[in-house]
Amino acid sequence: MGMETLKRLTPFVKESFHQTLRVLKFFCCLHVTNTYICTPAYLVGPSMLPTLTEGNIVLAERITTRLGKIESGDVVLVRSPDNPRKIVTKRVKGVEGDVVSYLLEPSTSDEQMSTVVPKGHVWVEGDNAYCSHDSRQFGPIPYALLHARIFFKVWPPKDLSSIGNKVPYI
Amino acid sequence: MASQSFIWNLAKTYFTAGLIGLTVSDRYASFMAVRGFSMSPTFNPHDKKTSGIVLDDYVLVEKLCLEKYKFSQGDVVVFRSPTNYKQKNVKRITALPGDWIHLSSFDTVKIPKGHCWVEGDNAACSEDSRSHGPIPLGLICGRITHVVWPPQRIGRVDGKITEEGTLPL
Numbered sequence: 078m079g080m081e082t083l084k085r086l087t088p089f090v091k092e093s094f095h096q097t098l099r100v101l102k103f104f105c106c107l108h109v110t111n112t113y114i115c116t117p118a119y120l121v122g123p124s125m126l127p128t129l130t131e132g133n134i135v136l137a138e139r140i141t142t143r144l145g146k147i148e149s150g151d152v153v154l155v156r157s158p159d160n161p162r163k164i165v166t167k168r169v170k171g172v173e174g175d176v177v178s179y180l181l182e183p184s185t186s187d188e189q190m191s192t193v194v195p196k197g198h199v200w201v202e203g204d205n206a207y208c209s210h211d212s213r214q215f216g217p218i219p220y221a222l223l224h225a226r227i228f229f230k231v232w233p234p235k236d237l238s239s240i241g242n243k244v245p246y247i
Numbered sequence: 248m249a250s251q252s253f254i255w256n257l258a259k260t261y262f263t264a265g266l267i268g269l270t271v272s273d274r275y276a277s278f279m280a281v282r283g284f285s286m287s288p289t290f291n292p293h294d295k296k297t298s299g300i301v302l303d304d305y306v307l308v309e310k311l312c313l314e315k316y317k318f319s320q321g322d323v324v325v326f327r328s329p330t331n332y333k334q335k336n337v338k339r340i341t342a343l344p345g346d347w348i349h350l351s352s353f354d355t356v357k358i359p360k361g362h363c364w365v366e367g368d369n370a371a372c373s374e375d376s377r378s379h380g381p382i383p384l385g386l387i388c389g390r391i392t393h394v395v396w397p398p399q400r401i402g403r404v405d406g407k408i409t410e411e412g413t414l415p416l
Contacts, residue, residue: 101267102263102267105266105267108269108273109266145333156385160360196331197328197329197330219328221386
């Protein structure tokens, strides 16, 4: 009795095993692509206006950050130093050794501050200087916090464009 | 022709195994060699009796903690060095965000939000938060739970801080 049911179930077990393996392989492919090649991201917040805005979907590549080739002007996804579970979008304004100047209070005064970016760190700022929590508040961040480099905006479709080093003029 | 399809099948199997292995080691757990003596005697105990070749300890690093970034005092973690993103350091967390640390008899530091204070167990030769300050939790890439090599020291890594370390107030 037992042997017969076993013989009848074998093809089902085999098929379900193969399907599970297929799903597993797909999941692993997805993970490797997202971690080592390219990942999509949905953006929130106004800190990168006018370049990027809430509701944009972008493509971010993970190769440049891993190779250490991030330059001043790149728009990047970084892991926030205040909350490691949050990933924010900012523009790199200076790499290690650069001198960065920034306005202390962009809406009220013209007072500027200058700092040198220490070794192994980068200075990030949002394009929207009035509404961005960035290196002007939390200081230069270690390079290893850089997550990915945004290179293309895919949503909304009318705004399809590549994202480069220059801040767009309105 | 049969050998060509055989090689192709073998290549596919190895590629699949590689993908699965990479995913498991990135998301769940992996093994790592610990180099240096900054975490003596927990790893690589520097025994004066055993002269000659010193081999690295191998440890099990779990990555499930990177889901919530919830660490406790005494956890041994692997993190990317704040001064060199290519280098991974192994140290113990001695203070969490919001704690106050006594640097000397008159100097105290509050650990900012999202950061932690790391120290090596071997305070004499360890480059840690006492030189570069608190590190963002986002730099952490795993928590060490067990030693898996050498066989005589296989076991769980304990979560206790030695008395020499700077304890939070």
